[in-house]
Amino acid sequence: MARAYPKLRPHSGQRVASVGNVFMHAGHVASAASRSTTVETAALASSSRSSFQWASRALRAASRFSGRVTRRRRGAHPVSQSSGATTRASISAASRTSASSCRYDASPCAITASSIWSPSSVGASASPVLTSFSSVMRHILRKFDRSSASTLATFARGAVVAGLLAVVTEAQQVVRFDFGAKARKTQDAWNNVHQAVTAGVLVRDAIDAERRRTSLDLRQVDGWSGINVDGCVKGGPWPGSATRDSFYVGDHDDRRAVLWLEDLTPGAKVDLLLYGSRIGAPGDRVTVFRVGKARLRLDAQDNVSRRARIAKAVADSRGRIEIVVEAPKPGGLAYLGVLEVRGTFQDAATHRAPAESVHGPPHTTARTWAIADGRTGHILHEHFGHAPREMASTTKIMTAWIALDLADRKPGLLDGVVTVSAVADRTGGSTAGVRTGERLPLKELLFGLLLPSGNDAAVAIAEYLGPRLPISGSGVTPVARFVDEMNRRARVLGLKQTLYLDPHGYSKNRTCAVDLLKLTWTAMQNSTFRSYVATRTRKVSIVTPSGRRREAHWTNTNRLLAIDGYDGVKTGVTRTAGSCLVSSGRRADRHLLVAVLGATSTPARDVDTRNLFRWAWRQ
Known part of the structure; x- marks a missing residue:
C-alpha cells in the first residue's frame, strides 16, 4: 500500500x-x-x-x-x-x-x-x-x-x-547467454545459442535480464567441436537448463574456440562471468578463458558452482571484446555453458552504427580479408586479417606446395604413378572423380587437386607422398604423416593461426587471411605451382583397374581466371567456412594477392575479391 x-x-x-x-x-x-x-x-x-x-x-x-x-x-x-x-x-x-x-x-x-x-x-x-x-x-x-x-x-x-x-x-544491465542443445533452451530473459560449429553472428540485439533488447551482438569466429549434455543438473548458480549443457572444444588438435562481443561502445568496460561443467567423465577438463591480457583457468570436471570472473574487460576501438576458450593440453577438453555480461549497453531501437565513410576499402560479405604485395609478400591491408577461420579447400595450396617442393628435390617424382585407394575414393566433399584402383601420374593428379578441388585427389597424393616424409609427429599412417608435415611447415613459415587436420580442408582446418597470404606468396615463388593454379581446364588420361584408359576433363573452380589480369590461385567452400578465395591479380607493373574468407556465396566471394583488387590498385 x-x-x-x-x-x-x-x-x-x-x-x-x-x-x-x-x-x-x-x-x-x-x-x-x-x-x-x-x-x-x-x-x-x-x-x-x-x-x-x-x-x-x-x-x-x-x-x-x-x-x-x-x-x-x-x-x-x-x-x-x-x-x-x-x-x-x-x-x-x-x-x-x-x-x-x-x-x-x-x-x-x-x-x-x-x-x-x-x-x-x-x-x-x-x-x-x-x-x-x-x-x-x-x-x-x-x-x-x-x-x-x-x-x-x-x-x-x-x-x-x-x-x-x-x-x-542506475544499475548495470545483465545479459546472459546459454550455450547448449536446441532442445534444452533456457526460458525467461536468456539468449540461447545452439550453433556450435557455425561461424557468424549467433545472437543479434541480445536481451538483458529485464527483457530489454540491447545493441549487444554475439559473433562466433572459430567454432567448437560439439555439444555436451552431461553438465550440472541442479545446485549451480543458474537454472539447470543453462548449466546442464555446454559447447566443448578439443577434438584432435583443434583446442580453441573464439567468440566476439560486438556493438559495444568503444572503451566501454564490462564484467564477464563464464561457466562450464562436465559431470562424471574422467580426463582433463581444465578450461582456459582469455580476454585481452586476462587469462583464467576453470576446471569443468564435476563442476557445480565454480565460475571464472573477468572484471572490466575493455571494448576495443571497434566496440568489440574477444573471448578465447581453449583446452591448454593435447587431449583435453574445454567447456562453455554460460556467459554472463554485466555493463551498460545501448538500446537496440536507438543504436545506430557509425556513418559510412566515403573513404577506405569496400564493404564485403567476407568475414575477413587481407591484401598483400605480390612481389614482396608484405601485407598491405587487412580486415580482421588475424582472426582464425576455417579455410576449406584453400588447404590444398599447402598440399600442392609440399608435393612440388619435394619434386624439386627429387627429380622424377612427378612422373611417379599414383594408385587411388578405396579410402581416397570414399572421401566426401568436392571430387576429381578418380576411383578405386585407377592409376595416373602425380603431375596429372595435381591438376585434379587444384582445378576441380578434388578431396579424393588430396588423399591419394598424401598417401603417395607420406611414406617419403620423415616422421615428425604422432602420425603413423601415410596421410597422418603428411598432415604432420603440413603443420611443421606452417610453423616454419610463422603461420600462428594455422592448423591442419587433413590434406583437403573438408574438416575443420583453420587459418587466417594473413597466414593464408604468407603461404600463398611462398608457394607462388615456385614457377610450376604458378602454372598449375593459372590453368583453366585440363584433359587427362587415367588407367582403369582393367587396364583400359579413360579421359577426365577438369575445369578450374576459380571463375576469375576468365578475366584478364587474374592468374590464380585457389577456391574453397564448406557450410561452416563459407566461401573462400585466394587470388592473384596483375595490372600494369603491380601484382597483388587477395584472400577472402567466409563470404556468403560463390558469386559474393568473386565480387568481394574484385572490389578489393579495384580499390587496392588505386591506392
Missing part, C-alpha cells in the same frame, strides 16, 4: 519546509524506484503545483547566494570563486531537474529514479555543492522561518537520499 504523504503547504515560512518535503518525497520515490523501473503513487498528487514551482524558485535563489557563501566559508573544504560559479550552475541545474522532471497533474505522478537528482546535475564537485546548500539554506531559514530548526535536516536528508538512490538505481 502506498505511503500517505502530507500536503505541501506553500505559505509563509513553511515554504522552506516545502523544499525539504519535496526532496523527502523524491527520496521515498527513488527508494521505491530501486525496486521497479517506474513508480506511480497517488501521494504526490495531493501536493499542490505551486509547491513544486516554489521549490524550483527557492533552489534557483540558492544558486545566487552560493558563490558568496562559499567564498566566506572556512574549514576543511575551501571553495574558490570559480568553484562557487560551478556550484551555482550545479544548484540551478539541480533545481530544474528536481522540480521540472516531476510530471505533475491530477493523475498519479510518475517519476523515474534517474530523473530525480542525477549525478550529471550535481556535477563533479558534489561535496562543495552539498556544503554550499547547507550554508545557503541556513540563510534562507533565517530569512523565512528561524524556528524551523529541523527543516534543514529534512531538506539535506531528502536531497542526499534522492541523489544516492539515483546513482544506485
